Amino acid sequence: MNALVQLVAVTKRYADAPALHPTNLSIERGKTTVLIGPSGCGKSTLLRIIIRLIAPDSGTIDFDGSQITAANIDILRHRIGYVIQEGGLFPHLTARANILLMARHLEKSDEEMRTRLSELCELTRFPENLLARYPLELSGGQRQRVSLMRALMLSPELLLLDEPLGALDPLVRASLQKDLKEIFARLRQTTLLVTHDLAEAAYFGDEIVLMNEGRVVQQGSIIDLRERPANPFVSEFINAQRSLAVL
Amino acid sequence: MKRIRKAGKEEIQPLFRRFRIVFHFCAVLPFLIFTCSLFCAQPVLIGSKKFTESYVLGEIAKRTLNEAGIPAEHRQGMGGTIILWEALRGGQIDIYLEYTGTIAQEILKTERQLSVQEIRDALTKTGVGMTEPLGFNNTYALVMRRNEAQRLGIRTIGDLRKHPELKIGLTHEFLDRRDGWRPLRQRYSLPQLNIIGIDHALGYAALANGSIDVKDAYSTDAKIAENDLVSLVDDFDFFPKYDAVFLFRTSLRDDAIAGLHGLAGTLDEARMIRLNAEAERTKNYTTAANLYFQNAVGSTVTTGESFWQKLARWTLRHLELAGFSLLLSVMTGIPLGIVASRGGATGNMILGFAGVMQTVPSLALLALLVPLPFFGISVRTAITALFLYGLLPIVRNTASGLQDIPRSLRESAIALGLAPAARLWRIYLPMASRSILSGIKTSAVINIGTATLAALIGAGGYGEPILSGLNLNDHVTILEGAIPAALLALVVQWSFDLLDRILIPKGLRL
Ligand SMILES: Nc1ncnc2c1ncn2[C@@H]1O[C@H](COP(=O)(O)OP(=O)(O)OP(=O)(O)O)[C@@H](O)[C@H]1O
Ligand SMILES: [Mg+2]
Numbered sequence: 001m002n003a004l005v006q007l008v009a010v011t012k013r014y015a016d017a018p019a020l021h022p023t024n025l026s027i028e029r030g031k032t033t034v035l036i037g038p039s040g041c042g043k044s045t046l047l048r049i050i051i052r053l054i055a056p057d058s059g060t061i062d063f064d065g066s067q068i069t070a071a072n073i074d075i076l077r078h079r080i081g082y083v084i085q086e087g088g089l090f091p092h093l094t095a096r097a098n099i100l101l102m103a104r105h106l107e108k109s110d111e112e113m114r115t116r117l118s119e120l121c122e123l124t125r126f127p128e129n130l131l132a133r134y135p136l137e138l139s140g141g142q143r144q145r146v147s148l149m150r151a152l153m154l155s156p157e158l159l160l161l162d163e164p165l166g167a168l169d170p171l172v173r174a175s176l177q178k179d180l181k182e183i184f185a186r187l188r189q190t191t192l193l194v195t196h197d198l199a200e201a202a203y204f205g206d207e208i209v210l211m212n213e214g215r216v217v218q219q220g221s222i223i224d225l226r227e228r229p230a231n232p233f234v235s236e237f238i239n240a241q242r243s244l245a246v247l
Numbered sequence: 248m249k250r251i252r253k254a255g256k257e258e259i260q261p262l263f264r265r266f267r268i269v270f271h272f273c274a275v276l277p278f279l280i281f282t283c284s285l286f287c288a289q290p291v292l293i294g295s296k297k298f299t300e301s302y303v304l305g306e307i308a309k310r311t312l313n314e315a316g317i318p319a320e321h322r323q324g325m326g327g328t329i330i331l332w333e334a335l336r337g338g339q340i341d342i343y344l345e346y347t348g349t350i351a352q353e354i355l356k357t358e359r360q361l362s363v364q365e366i367r368d369a370l371t372k373t374g375v376g377m378t379e380p381l382g383f384n385n386t387y388a389l390v391m392r393r394n395e396a397q398r399l400g401i402r403t404i405g406d407l408r409k410h411p412e413l414k415i416g417l418t419h420e421f422l423d424r425r426d427g428w429r430p431l432r433q434r435y436s437l438p439q440l441n442i443i444g445i446d447h448a449l450g451y452a453a454l455a456n457g458s459i460d461v462k463d464a465y466s467t468d469a470k471i472a473e474n475d476l477v478s479l480v481d482d483f484d485f486f487p488k489y490d491a492v493f494l495f496r497t498s499l500r501d502d503a504i505a506g507l508h509g510l511a512g513t514l515d516e517a518r519m520i521r522l523n524a525e526a527e528r529t530k531n532y533t534t535a536a537n538l539y540f541q542n543a544v545g546s547t548v549t550t551g552e553s554f555w556q557k558l559a560r561w562t563l564r565h566l567e568l569a570g571f572s573l574l575l576s577v578m579t580g581i582p583l584g585i586v587a588s589r590g591g592a593t594g595n596m597i598l599g600f601a602g603v604m605q606t607v608p609s610l611a612l613l614a615l616l617v618p619l620p621f622f623g624i625s626v627r628t629a630i631t632a633l634f635l636y637g638l639l640p641i642v643r644n645t646a647s648g649l650q651d652i653p654r655s656l657r658e659s660a661i662a663l664g665l666a667p668a669a670r671l672w673r674i675y676l677p678m679a680s681r682s683i684l685s686g687i688k689t690s691a692v693i694n695i696g697t698a699t700l701a702a703l704i705g706a707g708g709y710g711e712p713i714l715s716g717l718n719l720n721d722h723v724t725i726l727e728g729a730i731p732a733a734l735l736a737l738v739v740q741w742s743f744d745l746l747d748r749i750l751i752p753k754g755l756r757l
Binding site: 048051053074075077078080082084086088089090091092093094101102105134135136137150 | 656659663673677678
């Protein structure tokens with residue numbers, strides 16, 4: 001079994017409605033898994049459960065063979081990177097301080113941090129001279145690169161990306177897509193990426209997980225989804241996105 | 248592993264380090280002054296009520312003790328009878344001047360006229376001693392403008408019955424006394440309905456400009472002659488005798504008690520009126536007190552402190568009051584605000600408590616603390632009241648500053664794996680720093696203003712000249728306190744604006 005993360009029968013309900021019906025999902029090592037589905041189908045909820053910003057109502061989540069619990073999550077979070085649409089950078093810290101925040105907290109050596117920082121700047125094509133800037137002094141694309149560097153700083157085994165490119169204009173988005181794909185390949189990074197853009201999913205996804213109304217509807221490659229839809233919703237979703245692309 | 252500090256020049260020290268430096272700075276200064284004032288010397292403490300004669304006699308007692316080589320301090324104008332009596336009983340003061348009539352009526356709560364010996368016996372049981380009378384009877388009197396009294400043919404209190412239209416202004420103390428207005432009105436069947444309560448010194452101004460026609464006064468009051476007033480004859484002998492005596496704690500050192508006894512029988516009414524008049528003329532109680540010694544022994548005159556010395560003393564005390572209370576407000580307000588920001592029943596309770604504290608008028612808060620054990624008439628009480636008063640802006644701003652942090656940023660901090668304490672120090676508090684600092688600034692400016700009230704319980708500061716100026720109806724003296732207080736508030740405001748630039752992270756000021 002080569003899964004880094006294994007969700008078994010995970011459920012979550014908010015006050016009025018279930019957000020996640022019993023859900024099973026495995027995230028393979030070294031691969032990019034893409035979560036896709038209509039707005040409100042539970043993609044972010046799933047990510048937030050893995051990093052335990054919210055606790056599941058039932059079910060288990062195993063990370064690298066051991067179950068994630070409230071007790072061990074603090075350690076496990078150091079092995080998981082998390083990037084959200086707005087970046088989540090702290091405005092009172094410079095780009096550098098944002099990236100180094102955890103490393104400093106864990107008292108890594110100066111030398112180690114300096115080396116890692118240059119590596120990351122090169123990897124994400126971020127100009128080192130901008131490291132002294134505050135988030136408000138950076139463009140949206142630059143901010144997402146910093147956010148990615150912060151997530152990658154401790155060389156996490158798992159990278160969770162919740163619509164990281166959602167707020168960017170198409171040109172910036174395209175160039176970041178290309179860079180991200182390269183980075184994932186170079187690092188052989190296990191990644192779970194949320195998007196609602198089928199083209200983006202097809203571009204990144206070794207494995208695509210299509211969700212609807214709190215359930216996983218189908219999991220497979222883009223070919224699988226297109227050629228062998230599990231039910232009418234899958235074809236409907238794919239066709240809707242296609243016709244959009246034609247526009 | 249090596250601790251990392253400077254990975255780049257623009258990485259300013261973590262915020263909490265800077266906070267700590269400022270905390271230390273703020274903490275050390277007022278604390279030193281405070282402890283010093285508590286422990287350095289244990290002088291005999293003399294209290295006085297809030298009127299000229301009491302101030303002057305307080306000064307006389309102080310100088311008498313000083314000349315006997317006994318360190319003594321005078322807490323001027325602390326309030327009315329009950330406040331001083333409780334302060335004496337509680338040991339916050341050692342000596343104050345009282346009148347036999349007041350002791351019988353207000354303290355021993357009896358309707359009978361008591362002899363000096365009876366009074367002394369009753370007081371001894373409570374651990375308080377009393378000197379022989381100083382020599383003058385300062386009884387209550389009702390006074391009117393002389394020309395008005397003549398025009399209306401009023402000579403005695405009984406004559407007031409014929410003129411129900413007269414407006415009467417009385418001090419709050421006289422209105423409430425057992426030998427005050429109510430029994431007086433009953434005894435003489437007075438018909439007047441137009442009664443207002445007014446401060447003693449302001450009452451003379453009201454009498455002069457005709458807003459009132461009759462007021463209460465003390466028979467040795469220099470203002471009677473000065474303002475061309477007449478005392479109405481007490482034809483029913485209603486007012487008891489008010490012989491001036493010093494009350495002291497029997498635990499007071501013997502040489503000090505002997506010094507006080509030496510003052511007995513040395514002041515008749517005429518002399519007391521002269522001293523009172525001198526105090527009002529020179530606006531200086533020490534000068535008036537010196538007159539007593541000049542005539543008695545012909546010793547050299549000490550002119551007391553210069554204005555600048557006084558200003559320095561007031562400023563130091565004012566800073567001590569406002570600074571120390573602010574420090575307490577900050578040290579408790581921020582943690583309370585952090586708890587309150589989490590909401591829930593506890594949070595609401597904290598915000599509710601701080602809110603209620605601020606709606607209590609500051610004067611009432613002082614008055615409520617005085618009777619409590621541990622507090623009494625002291626700097627401690629003033630600082631506590633100011634501290635409670637300054638809590639709300641800090642608690643509220645801390646809570647709202649923290650609550651305003653977007654959820655996505657809170658979650659980013661959690662998802663990074665930062666421990667709760669590190670999240671608070673490195674992320675949440677710095678992000679809320681602008682709001683917290685503005686709360687502290689509000690609290691500081693309020694404190695500077697409110698601290699002037701501390702003089703009411705003898706805690707000093709800029710309120711001291713304001714109070715005594717109010718008592719003397721002397722605007723210059725009032726301004727001697729009011730102007731520095733306003734300037735200080737401006738300076739504090741300005742320093743905080745400067746502090747903003749240091750403490751609020753640059754990234755939040757873009
Ligand atoms: N804190 C909350 N309280 C109540 N309901 C919530 C809460 N958070 C999310 N939901 C609901 O749970 C469902 C799943 O939300 P989720 O954020 O996971 O959707 P999503 O797939 O990420 O959507 P999008 O593509 O728009 O980001 C939605 O119906 C949403 O309204
Ligand atoms: Mg979402």
